[in-house]
Amino acid sequence: MKPHHDNEDSRDRPTVLLLHSLGTDRRLWRYQIDSLSTDYDVIAPDCRGHGGSMWSEAVTVDDWVDDIHRVVREHCGVHVIGLSMGGIQAIAFAGRYPDLVKSVTIANAFAKLPEKVADARVTGSATTILDKGMGAFAEEYLDQTLTQSLDASDYESLFEAIASMSPDAYLASASATFRADVIADLAHITCPALVVTGELDAKIPDERTAEIVAGITDVRYASIPRAGHLSCIENPTHFNNVVKSFLARVDDRAVVH
Template identity: 35%
Template sequence: MGEVVTTLGIIGVTQARPRHADELPILFLHGVGSDKSVWQPQIEEFGHRQHVIAADYPGYGESDFRPDATRDDYAAAMLALLDTLEIERAHICGLSLGGVIAIAMAAKAPDRIASLILADTFAVHPDGQAIHDRSITAAQEMGMAALAEARVDALLGKEPPPGLRDKVILTMAQIPLAAYRLGARAVWLADQRERAAAIFAPTLIVCGKEDAITPPALSDELAGLIPHARSAFISGAGHLANAERPAAFNRLLHEHLETVD
């Protein structure tokens, strides 16, 4: 784990960097109610074969807060992180808000995107404004710890792995309210249909079949927007597909990387 200076301040990162690795790096981007720790199953799986990075957005985890940061500011921060790490091109894997940021990165710097893996996300959410308003009101009235307790079961499928429910609650409870407010605005109010349609990087779209937050229909819609995108759905997984069913998620990611590398 380390801290990397970027143009937007200190960005907290977790990295695995093999001594000899020919494959391009992977940057993992977390959701609005999470932080970089959600990607531990993927860091452990892929970190021995290529440089992998999981990063916190400004205000999350170990990253410095930036007042009024937008989704495009988050994207700029992640591109600046790649600059600091001297990474010219990378695979970008984002879940939920992370997928929204990945699409924004592809719009801002398409030549730096080797491929995209967009998990449990969307171009535009039909209930985005209502979800945003409910989330912010609840966070302000209840506090993040109580919100995490109230929201966790909606995030997960029917049979999450042992310990994951408690981990999700703990992680979400530690997010500062100000950072959560900016993250919620960045994800739920996004409309990136034009950006998605302009993506030319190889793209894998993944969604948990039990995802009630960003249901499979939104992945189907996203796949219809992105030229030549491929879709896959994971049985038994809710909104946090990579953590709920890591073996299935990792297998899909392996297959995708083998196809595009």
């Protein structure tokens, strides 16, 4: 995981860690980086095998947790925000390193998929990639996932991130994502949590979201209108308002107590 600070001179401020989705890279968070950087030290790393991060082997949830720990271990009380694959990573890290996490936001994610669903998603990705290549897969994925017309530069950044990945890196990351089981980690999350979904997200069934909400003690829920699975870039204004309001409440509570 390749770290990237967007506020190199702001380490005295609260820290926000942004964890992107499968196939994308830190550019998924372009609107959140701009919005949050006024008040927070923002770290937006590329997950291993994505963006500018190196890839050399298979990956597991434990590997992701270790990567995140290396990035944030020198920070005290990090606000962790993850979407989809990044949401799984956020759950696992918040559950295993509760002393390092001030709050966790879990967006458009699941804690565990039924085995048949997981296998179908991995197999479907592999079939398209091996038959047509990463470029065709990227186009197909975005056509099936996006529910809003994006600015051309937003679309191109998403397409380029996915299309430029090596098939091995993508498929190994997909297997780790879709076959992940972080249910047990939910009970160990002690910080305030925000669970976010997109109103139009067809990739995350309601029962998967409910499973996350039910598993965390101190939790809030929000739905982002006019947004699908990539809610942070499909309706960034509403996403940012929800997240910033949540972070402000957490920080205020920390000051009071």
